[in-house]
Amino acid sequence: EHIAEKLLAENAKLAKMPFGTPEATVIRNYIETCLELPWDKKSKDRVDIKHAKKILDKDHDGIDKVKERILEFLAVKQLKTDLKGQILCLVGPPGVGKTSIAKSIAKATNREYARISLGGIRDEAEIRGHRRTYIGSMPGRIINALKLAGTSNPVILFDELDKLTKDAHGDPTSAMLEVLDVEQNGAFRDNFIELPIDLSECFFIATANTTETIPAPLLDRLEVIQMDSYSDKEKFAIAKNHLIPKQLKRHGLKASQCRFSDEALNELITSYTRENGVRNLEREIASVCRKSAKRIVDGETKVNVNLDVLKDML
Numbered sequence: 001e002h003i004a005e006k007l008l009a010e011n012a013k014l015a016k017m018p019f020g021t022p023e024a025t026v027i028r029n030y031i032e033t034c035l036e037l038p039w040d041k042k043s044k045d046r047v048d049i050k051h052a053k054k055i056l057d058k059d060h061d062g063i064d065k066v067k068e069r070i071l072e073f074l075a076v077k078q079l080k081t082d083l084k085g086q087i088l089c090l091v092g093p094p095g096v097g098k099t100s101i102a103k104s105i106a107k108a109t110n111r112e113y114a115r116i117s118l119g120g121i122r123d124e125a126e127i128r129g130h131r132r133t134y135i136g137s138m139p140g141r142i143i144n145a146l147k148l149a150g151t152s153n154p155v156i157l158f159d160e161l162d163k164l165t166k167d168a169h170g171d172p173t174s175a176m177l178e179v180l181d182v183e184q185n186g187a188f189r190d191n192f193i194e195l196p197i198d199l200s201e202c203f204f205i206a207t208a209n210t211t212e213t214i215p216a217p218l219l220d221r222l223e224v225i226q227m228d229s230y231s232d233k234e235k236f237a238i239a240k241n242h243l244i245p246k247q248l249k250r251h252g253l254k255a256s257q258c259r260f261s262d263e264a265l266n267e268l269i270t271s272y273t274r275e276n277g278v279r280n281l282e283r284e285i286a287s288v289c290r291k292s293a294k295r296i297v298d299g300e301t302k303v304n305v306n307l308d309v310l311k312d313m314l
Helices: 002-015 022-036 049-059 064-079 098-109 124-128 141-149 172-179 232-250 262-272 279-297 307-313
Strands: 087-091 113-117 155-159 203-208 223-226 258-260 303-305
Touching: 002 022, 022 141, 049 064, 049 098, 064 098, 064 223, 087 098, 098 113, 098 155, 098 203, 113 141, 124 141, 124 172, 141 155, 232 258, 232 262, 232 279, 258 262, 258 279, 262 279, 262 307, 279 303, 279 307, 303 307
Parallel strands: 087 203, 087 223, 113 155, 155 203, 258 303
Antiparallel strands: none
């Protein structure tokens, strides 16, 4: 109600202004931005743990610690519905699925999903918005994420938290302190909106490759979950269940046209790719798919990728 009062006061101010003055445009822009925000729209949480587990298991092989943590969060949410925001930080080498697990969490909890990429941001106004006195001022990324999500309790992903930099325009990491503090973010004030906005319902997930470059006060507010490299067995399951079907579809091949033998897949994992994640493995599978596509266009009916064929291709 007090926010409605403030906006109606701004509206009355706008009514008294002559049409087309710069000041009127600023106020009008401000009121429109405020009305676009989801003040009381919420998506209904799915608190059915079995269903959530099914979704997480279907989307991801391995990473049991992360899945366990998400299911614990949902279990507590079921017992205590007004549980305030959680802030997780997934730390691990590139390609282990930090960003994609956040999408699955949103799907499992039945919330909207918004991603904010922080790599290379060095201006505090990117997080907190510009003051309305500047020409072309805009709200910050947090407010934009809420606008895009359309609900006040989305899953917001801060991608690459360890890549935030600072320069003469201020330090965005210190602006993040308020956003990522459960005690403070119930009344987050954006410089542009200037009204307290409740972020405590949001589920924040941050990703980082290392915790070394994250400042200590910020790290203190996060619950760090280490996502280490996958074992060969896990990589095998990921390749079979996710990567191969995805790449076959992408290259216009049917499952019957290009088949990987288990030996070839193991060889691909142990001898051709050595990495923590599965990005290179996916590239090599894509390469085999391209070469198979060429063979099929040249007249072969199907390609069985066994050890010899794999050596020949790669």
